[in-house]
Amino acid sequence: MWLLAVVVLVFLVVNPLLRLLIVSFQQPDSGAFTLANYVAAYSRSRYVDALANSLVLGVCAASLCLVFGLPLAWALSRTDMPGKGLVWVSILGTFVIPPYLGAVGWILLAGPNAGWLNRLVVELTGMEKGPFNIYSMTGLVLVTACYSFPYVFVFTKSALDLVSSEMEDAANILGSGNLRTTLSITLPLVLPAILAAFILVFLEAIALFGSPALLALPGRFHVVTTQLWQFFEYPPKVSVAAAYSMPLLCITVFLFWLQRRITHRRGYISLTGKGGERRPIPLGGWKWPLLGYCLFVCTMSFFMPMVVTCQAALAKAWGRGFSLDNLTLDNLYFTAFENTLTRNATINTFVYAGSAALIAISLALCVSYIVNRQLVGKHVGNLLSFLTMAPFVIPGIVLAIGFYAAYTHPPLLLYGTPWILILAFATRFLPIAYANSNAAIRSINPELEDAVRILGGTRFTAIREVVAPLLKRSLAGAFILVFIPGTRELSSAIFLTSINTQVLSVLLFDKSDEGNFEMLAAIGLILVFITVVFILIGFRLMGRDFMLRRTAA
């Protein structure tokens, strides 16, 4: 049983990574050992520039995320600010929008000349040309931050939720004012969480493919991910791509290790216990400026892009503006039902994400049951969990190159079939499935199974009669948590899809070349619609905050 799990894990996790490493040292034709790929990957200055660009993007975007996320987390966790519900809903909304759809929204808003904001400024000031250009590093940083700051928000809010008012009272009673208490007691207590979130967002930003592809390519600069993609332009230079992806992989592994160190450091144990009583801090007159700021952030990340995206999806031509005679359902209808390309892509998206979720959850469940019930020795158990969690530190784009390197040649020719996408998705989101199955299995007291056995049932009877019925709910929730990112996954899909295995995210990206923003927006809205439906199901199953909860991350 556990051997089977190991075999599957080797197939999904170990082999692609190993192949990636091997291919990077091989001559494409002969297979002989060579360093030429590394030379090719790092000898041209624009390739090295792309690396530097990624670092700039990561640091700037992560910093901007702190500017966006921290005040919101504090406001929602600790203060009596009004309108918390609205802010909460729009942050959830930001989470729901795929980042590349946000990028599309921002192209509509701040594209040079035609963008809504530029037109507005021209209208108001009479300037000749609008000041905004989203096709720039600044634009890319802004868009990236808009869709990554929820991580900072979730991490910081979870940490703040655990700081009890008593700790702050203790400082107050010793004569420290509110501001000083916040800065010298509360802030240091949540600092590890903030640092961890900063690292996570940095890694998100450098591994992102969609937004850079939509914004950097027209802006004539590259980041690592877009450069990797270019290595795959016909004829694909897999070996060079593999060599070029190594820094991304190493930085990611190192920073995740660092992040673990930070969050697991001792001395912050107070954060893990129950928080005791918590009272909101009365803000007085300051609550209005704070609310204003929160709404400003939400407008940037959620309201504005969504409004213009909806407008484009429902417009005959988006540039003609918000008038009734410009309104039509044709785009949506055409995309969803008439166009075979989009219709097939929609079906594929559902089927692939669904199968991937099913596979990931079955595997994760087996592993977590084996590990938690100690059916194998401690070392085998540790190895199993390690392999299952390993994809967490592999950027999607690197995983895709690994899959490409491992499964494009006989005997395992998966490229061109749906399986390579399904398995890549399953691997990519395996850690999410594992974290959830683990939590689910741990919530079942082993005594419930012991009771079955002492009354004469076998372990299998126990699983069938007790474990399975009890897990139903949380597994459905876990399914949704894997399914949703599966429907919108772009960075690994872009390398592994073929003509017959298109998915919506890739299609949306392909269409961006044509400048058909009405259709782009329509595809995006369909994706968001799918996501929202499943999130609502998730709410019913697992409660309101199941997506914004901080899991194993």
Next chain:
Amino acid sequence: MSKLVLRNVSRAFGNFTAVENFSLALEEGELVSLLGPSGCGKTTTLRMIAGFMTPSAGTIELDGQVISSPGSSLPPEKRQMSMIFQSYAIWPNMTVAENVGFGLKVRKVNPDEIRRRVGEILEVVQLGALRERYPAELSGGQQQRVALARSIVVKPAVLLLDEPLSNLDANLREEMRFEIRRLHDEFKITTVYVTHDQAEAMVTSDRIAVMNQGRVEQIDAPYALYGRPKTRFVAGFIGRTNFVEGRSNGDSVHFGGFSVPKHALQAEGASLPEKVVVSIRPQSIRLLKQDPGSGGRCCVQGSVLRRSYLGEYWDYHVTLHGAAQLLRVTARPQEVFEVNEAVWIDIDTAQLTVIS
């Protein structure tokens, strides 16, 4: 009804020995408690009897047949036992009736028979009206009764209870002690009962095995355990007591401040070593205002050091004249002495127990 025998059973986890050389024989229909502080190995012993764990040495036999040995262990589902868990382990996805009937279903009893027996046992534990409820709709005490019914209805060879009352509040716990004993008297199932609560063990058990650090200290009926503790641990763990150290000299043993003739201590005929430790229960000492005067009794002078009033009794700490020894004395509420008052201390030598 079955006979359960544990022979020299040990269990080690790495370098740590959880249970060491444990031997115990249960008669048919007997209820024996394993009593001890947490970490003493009692739950490990129980889980070995149940078959969830294999002993690293020794054997466990049921009706003369070896069911556990280091080499092979009959899996729990083949032992015809049942168990009540600390968490009750009531399956939340099944109704009360389904929970109770589960063991019978696994034993392939026909559905009509299951319905009849489940109905009967639910009447016995006074849950007849709740058979279609789900566990989440029951109180802690009711869940406890479901667990009892579920494990009794299959007429197990041995019933195992793992701290079954530790999750109940104090009043309910007291009530359920009697309930468990009542059910035992009714069904006479051979039972092993694990607990850390001495009162619980004393109410429910025929015999109690006191365990400490993986070893059995003493196995005896509750009365003997309290009256004649064999080790210092047992004397201290079961009830409160005073330990007094003395030296034997000639015909008597001298303690600090008083002495006792040797024959009073040598109830079991064993010869006394030079250094003797005795346990004196607080209620075998009386405090008096004056010297009772009668010879032959052990009566010495002392004074009250401090006192506390606990409603049901007085708890006095007294010192003996000319000795550092401090004694705790339990007295009835009307026996009032002031702090620093001089008192006569009357020790009932018949109740002294020599500790090995």
